[in-house]
Amino acid sequence: MKLNANASEMYVNGSGFRAIERVKKVHHTTIISWVKQIASQLPENPETTEIPEITEIDELETFVGSKKTKFGFGA
Secondary structure (H helix, E strand, O other), rough: OOHHHHHHOOOOOOOOHHHHHHOOOOOHHHHHHHHHHHHOOOOOOOOOOOOOOOOOOOOOOOOOOOOOOOOOOOO
16 A cells, blocks of 8 residues: 555656656556556545635746747748
8 A cells, every 4th residue: 555655646746647657666557547446536526615815826927939940930
């Protein structure tokens, strides 16, 4: 059970299934089934009664350079 918990924790922290497979020496389909088992035990919609006072919103900014493309567009 400890291996299952460690692998699931790695997944939650951003590791991919195949990366976990390489580290834990367990086939990635086994890890996927472990994550699915744990996910099935979680509530559908967690109850929230508290409204947050501060919210962080990420912004995506893009910059288009002035380099001409192969199609002749650009500044």
